[in-house]
Amino acid sequence: MVRKIFLDKISSVTKNLKLPHEVTISSEIPAKEGTLLAVRVMEDKSVHNLFELVSGRMSTTHKGDVLVVALGNRRALKRFVGEIPKTVAVDDVLHLLSAAGIAGICTSINRIKVAGPVRLRVLGAVLDEHKRPLNIHNFAIFPRVQKVAQPIPLILISGTCMHVGKTSAACSIVKFASRRGLKIAAAKMSGIAGLADVERIKDHGARHVVSVIDAGFTSTVTSKEKVIGIVKGAISFLAEKKPDAILIEFGDGVYGEYGVLEILKDREIQKMTAVHIGCAHDPLGAMKLLEVCKEIKMPLTFIAGPITDNEVGKRFIEKRLRLPGFNALTEGEALFDAVIERIK
Structure with missing residues (x-):
């Protein structure tokens, strides 16, 4: 009927x-x-x-x-x-x-x-x-692709779980990039569909922002081939806008069921990655995230998230993990400066 x-x-x-x-x-x-x-x-x-x-x-x-x-x-x-x-x-x-x-x-x-x-x-x-x-599959604004058409520097933000400060880190980076006259495109490339984080990143100065919705998917609970193709399709689409770099935030955690680990293992994406920021709640989570990312040849560049909320966590990051740690809410400009040094 x-x-x-x-x-x-x-x-x-x-x-x-x-x-x-x-x-x-x-x-x-x-x-x-x-x-x-x-x-x-x-x-x-x-x-x-x-x-x-x-x-x-x-x-x-x-x-x-x-x-x-x-x-x-x-x-x-x-x-x-x-x-x-x-x-x-x-x-x-x-x-x-x-x-x-x-x-x-x-x-x-x-x-x-x-x-x-x-x-x-x-x-x-x-x-x-x-x-x-x-x-919604039939209304994607970019296709899945097997190979990125135009390599471009990537800023990746991953984490141990949902709600560990990934979007806050993304917003700080695009905010200071915008103030310095740099063009950053962005993507929210795993997890479930939604506009809240996308609009938040856009509000902070990202020139163009896409998500899994724009690939025609409701979530990335799907096969490995599709997830990687979605990310590469987004990179190719955003690269056409001629940004200075593309920032990609991965929803959920590296060990979640949305395909983040598979994406980070991809050799082509690894080669384009200039900065990889890992977000964690606590020292053990940060240590394991560092270990996993090193094993898959996508090493972390910096640590962010609630672990950096005071000197206890920051001291652990610097002394035990031997990486710089930045609090995106209170040290956003310092985080941006460290990121941009890797892209120049």
């Missing part, structure tokens, strides 16, 4: 589609990553009810809201774990796995950190003007 429906809220994962609020939906639903669905919010929640709009503004969900979401997978250590069901039908119940509008079946949650996800009732697949199901 095909019918018209009005969308109350349009999610940020659809940003490249420019959807109208009135759309056509069908009861025939492909259970594939990126398929767009119209869903109805089943409950009011006081926590974990955020919904990122296509504008980038953070809204909230309310019982009865009609939303557009995309099917996707998530593997967040401190949030939700979820997957695309094998089949999806009208009236099925899905879960909102991320604020950007990624939906699937929640299989596990961090019960210490979060409550359960918002439940969603499936209304149908959103169709294009030719009555075909819409999928």
Whole structure:
């Protein structure tokens, strides 16, 4: 069955589609990553009810809201774990796995950190003007590639986990680069789709910023070949803008399930890397991150993150790890100066 429906809220994962609020939906639903669905919010929640709009503004969900979401997978250590069901039908119940509008079946949650996800009732697949199901895969602004067309200096920021200061480090670097007249392009290249970090980096002065959404994916919970191709596609796309360097922040941790380790192992990416900043919460995490990155031939250049919040952590970095440590919030300019010395 095909019918018209009005969308109350349009999610940020659809940003490249420019959807109208009135759309056509069908009861025939492909259970594939990126398929767009119209869903109805089943409950009011006081926590974990955020919904990122296509504008980038953070809204909230309310019982009865009609939303557009995309099917996707998530593997967040401190949030939700979820997957695309094998089949999806009208009236099925899905879960909102991320604020950007990624939906699937929640299989596990961090019960210490979060409550359960918002439940969603499936209304149908959103169709294009030719009555075909819409999928964000078909609206990528750059393709996956096997080889970077134009080598360019890379500034990589990885970490032990999510929420270890990676985006703060990225913002400090692009802010001072902008003030010094340097052009830095940036990418958020692993993890789950979302605009919050992308917009934050852009607000600090990055000339061009892309994410996994722009590659047509809801997350990088995918095969090794696809993840590396996404990153190389982003590098090739951004290199066309003629920046002085490209900064890439990797969401989640090196040992997470979003493909960061595979990306860091790639020889072509290693050759282009001028700076590799590792972010960690604590001394043991920083030591292991240093060890792992050295083993895969992508050594760390500097350490950042909460471990640098006072002299205890900084002394450990300098004496035990024998690397410079910078706090991105209080020593942002010093971090930038150290980075730019490696790019000249």
